[in-house]
Amino acid sequence: xxxxxxxxxxxxxxxxxxxxxxxxxxxxxxxxxxxxxxxxxxxxxxxxxxxxxxxxxxxxxxxxxxxxxxxxxxxxxxxxxxxxxxxxxxxxxxxxxxxxxxxxxxxxxxxxxxxxxxxxxxxxxxxxxxxxxxxxxxxxxxxxxxxxxxxxxxxxxxxxxxxxxxxxxxxxxxxxxxxxxxxxxxxxxxxxxxxxxxxxxxxxxxxxxxxxxxxxxxxxxxxxxxxxxxxxxxxxxxxxxxxxxxxxxxxxxxxxxxxxxxxxxxxxxxxxxxxxxxxxxxxxxxxxxxxxxxxxxxxxxxxxxxxxxxxxxxxxxxxxxxxxxxxxxxxxxxxxxxxxxx
Amino acid sequence: xxxxxxxxxxxxxxxxxxxxxxxxxxxxxxxxxxxxxxxxxxxxxxxxxxxxxxxxxxxxxxxxxxxxxxxxxxxxxxxxxxxxxxxxxxxxxxxxxxxxxxxxxxxxxxxxxxxxxxxxxxxxxxxxxxxxxxxxxxxxxxxxxxxxxxxxxxxxxxxxxxxxxxxxxxxxxxxxxxxxxxxxxxxxxxxxxxxxxxxxxxxxxxxxxxxxxxxxxxxxxxxxxxxxxxxxxxxxxxxxxxxxxxxxxxxxxxxxxxxxxxxxxxxxxxxxxxxxxxxxxxxxxxxxxxxxxxxxxxxxxxxxxxxxxxxxxxxxxxxxxxxxxxxxxx
Numbered sequence: 297x298x299x300x301x302x303x304x305x306x307x308x309x310x311x312x313x314x315x316x317x318x319x320x321x322x323x324x325x326x327x328x329x330x331x332x333x334x335x336x337x338x339x340x341x342x343x344x345x346x347x348x349x350x351x352x353x354x355x356x357x358x359x360x361x362x363x364x365x366x367x368x369x370x371x372x373x374x375x376x377x378x379x380x381x382x383x384x385x386x387x388x389x390x391x392x393x394x395x396x397x398x399x400x401x402x403x404x405x406x407x408x409x410x411x412x413x414x415x416x417x418x419x420x421x422x423x424x425x426x427x428x429x430x431x432x433x434x435x436x437x438x439x440x441x442x443x444x445x446x447x448x449x450x451x452x453x454x455x456x457x458x459x460x461x462x463x464x465x466x467x468x469x470x471x472x473x474x475x476x477x478x479x480x481x482x483x484x485x486x487x488x489x490x491x492x493x494x495x496x497x498x499x500x501x502x503x504x505x506x507x508x509x510x511x512x513x514x515x516x517x518x519x520x521x522x523x524x525x526x527x528x529x530x531x532x533x534x535x536x537x538x539x540x541x542x543x544x545x546x547x548x549x550x551x552x553x554x555x556x557x558x559x560x561x562x563x564x565x566x567x568x569x570x571x572x573x574x575x576x577x578x579x580x581x582x583x584x585x586x587x588x589x590x591x592x593x594x595x596x597x598x599x600x601x602x603x604x605x606x607x608x609x610x611x612x613x614x615x616x617x618x619x620x621x622x623x624x625x626x627x628x629x630x631x632x633x634x635x636x637x638x
Numbered sequence: 639x640x641x642x643x644x645x646x647x648x649x650x651x652x653x654x655x656x657x658x659x660x661x662x663x664x665x666x667x668x669x670x671x672x673x674x675x676x677x678x679x680x681x682x683x684x685x686x687x688x689x690x691x692x693x694x695x696x697x698x699x700x701x702x703x704x705x706x707x708x709x710x711x712x713x714x715x716x717x718x719x720x721x722x723x724x725x726x727x728x729x730x731x732x733x734x735x736x737x738x739x740x741x742x743x744x745x746x747x748x749x750x751x752x753x754x755x756x757x758x759x760x761x762x763x764x765x766x767x768x769x770x771x772x773x774x775x776x777x778x779x780x781x782x783x784x785x786x787x788x789x790x791x792x793x794x795x796x797x798x799x800x801x802x803x804x805x806x807x808x809x810x811x812x813x814x815x816x817x818x819x820x821x822x823x824x825x826x827x828x829x830x831x832x833x834x835x836x837x838x839x840x841x842x843x844x845x846x847x848x849x850x851x852x853x854x855x856x857x858x859x860x861x862x863x864x865x866x867x868x869x870x871x872x873x874x875x876x877x878x879x880x881x882x883x884x885x886x887x888x889x890x891x892x893x894x895x896x897x898x899x900x901x902x903x904x905x906x907x908x909x910x911x912x913x914x915x916x917x918x919x920x921x922x923x924x925x926x927x928x929x930x931x932x933x934x935x936x937x938x939x940x941x942x943x944x945x946x947x948x949x950x951x952x953x954x955x956x957x958x959x960x961x962x963x964x965x966x967x968x
Contacts, residue, residue, distance in 0.1 A: 337825040337826075337827065337828075338796075338825055444909075444910065445681070446908055474680040474681055474852065474910070475680070475852075475893065475896040475897060475898075475906065476680070476892070476893075476896050476905065476906035476907065476908045476909070477908045478896075478898070479896055479898070479905060479908070480908040482898075501825060501826065502898075503826075504897070504898035505898050507898065508898050541827055542826065542827065544827075544830075545825075545826030545827045545829060545830050546826065546855070547830075547853070547855030547856060547858065547859045548855060548858060548859070549854045549855050549857075549858045549882060549894055549897050550858060550882065550883065551858045551859065551878050551879050551882050551883065552879075552883065554859070555830070555859055558827065558830050558831065558834075560827055560831075
């Protein structure tokens with residue numbers, strides 16, 4: 297059984313009296329040692345999913361199981377204890393570190409809360425060990441503002457790891473970092489995942505890093521999954537028009553590979569998204585009559601062993617003809633992940 | 639191609655409590671009419687400071703310590719504030735990363751257009767200003783300009799606000815558009831639309847654009863030429879088609895190889911240049927460079943210009959290789 301099991305997670309916010317459906321019933325599982333990436337535009341609900349799973353925000357409905365713990369039905373006083381098992385790394389490293397605390401104290405803070413029985417020496421040793429894991433063993437006495445963005449983010453990772461969690465939410469952990477630093481932070485994340493068998497929920501809008509770090513990917517739009525499955529399958533042969541739109545936004549660094557035209561129609565006025573139907577139909581270039589009238593559900597696609605699902609009702613028509621199935625990487629909008637050996 | 643902007647030996651210092659920080663040092667480039675120039679590098683390399691210095695928008699404590707920037711024959715650095723104001727907004731438009739930083743939150747959008755237009759074209763009536771604004775907004779793909787004009791900045795999404803800023807920056811038909819990370823805060827799909835919009839606006843009017851970005855894909859797909867900056871200096875420059883397909887400087891090579899999923903070759907080791915309170919000695923990239931030798935940290939690298947066209951590379955090794963290849967046989 298998968299380590300993290302999420303079923304039908306739902307959350308509606310109320311902004312100025314208007315109900316806004318942030319997450320509309322998403323389900324997924326993550327095995328130990330594996331990474332599921334959630335990608336989508338801002339406002340798609342991807343960060344909310346991470347916060348609901350950790351109970352940083354209360355869900356309206358749904359179930360979350362981590363191991364054999366039913367996370368959403370824990371009484372409030374048990375939630376805190378449960379947080380040693382499930383941690384988060386935030387997007388803005390500096391914003392999430394207390395500027396008046398030394399690195400060692402920042403990293404030790406979760407132990408002060410969760411493992412009160414430790415002696416000072418034991419605690420110091422744990423801090424040393426975890427700083428060593430992220431390559432910052434000599435930085436304990438420094439303050440966050442003296443560190444680079446990448447170092448600050450590794451402090452954030454060390455703090456998330458110190459209670460030995462089994463599941464970590466990574467909420468855009470590299471999007472504010474330079475490329476070289478981004479690669480280094482992703483490396484650190486992969487190494488600790490392998491060493492401790494961590495399950496990651498990696499939230500990002502950046503398809504390129506998703507290819508580097510994730511095993512599976514779920515594409516989110518307006519609070520629901522459009523397409524879920526193995527990263528390689530989805531990036532080489534996206535079936536949902538929204539996934540295709542996201543991928544067509546990718547710009548190659550080779551000036552000879554001109555990008556494919558953006559697969560987006562200008563928003564159609566007069567489409568009422570409160571009516572049943574596909575929530576992407578106002579922007580979709582493949583829109584047809586069958587897209588309105590009934591709400592769509594995810595349906596399996598391709599080889600059943602792949603556990604790949606897609607929401608678009610026309611996904612069969614959009615599938616490439618058998619002859620021109622792009623080999624992984626043959627599509628210029630989707631270069632192969634050829635940096636694996638690093 | 640007629641040269642519109644010629645920056646020579648531009649240097650900028652920022653006054654800090656710890657002394658004068660050397661942020662930009664001896665940067666030269668030229669921009670032709672109708673050309674789009676990308677300025678690329680990692681955070682802290684001085685790319686934003688370089689372009690902001692051209693229009694007098696340096697942060698507090700920042701000052702130009704040397705060099706010139708001839709815009710259509712006029713040295714921007716020799717202008718008094720009033721005459722620079724007359725150029726800025728009228729002949730040079732500016733788009734920044736955060737559109738909400740350029741829009742006034744308490745004034746209706748229409749009023750902000752009017753203030754801008756009247757500052758440069760005095761005597762225009764309210765109705766004339768509004769119709770100019772409406773046209774500019776339509777050009778940026780805003781279908782209901784009146785709704786935007788009567789509203790406030792906070793009612794706009796990030797993508798819409800950036801379109802409004804682009805409409806403002808181009809409404810007076812400037813010859814040069816300076817954009818500093820214009821799409822960094824936007825989603826990829828909106829990013830494509832905004833960049834295509836800016837490119838079309840520039841191309842249609844035979845205008846020029848300087849595009850500052852850390853995104854190499856943006857440079858590859860939207861710029862004609864590029865300058866690659868490291869630690870306040872230009873390490874490589876030339877046509878994008880040449881620099882990105884055959885990078886010569888080890889930093890440019892590392893940067894291109896570090897792009898996730900797209901890179902080939904040796905990636906860039908993490909790290910960055912330290913803050914400098916003294917002029918540079920030797921090559922600033924040497925501590926991260928896999929080829930570096932003693933020479934690199936002692937002698938400032940020469941600018942190699944023998945690669946053809948307007949290609950320039952600042953590296954000892956490129957000079958040595960060029961000298962060997964160029965030497966007559968025997």
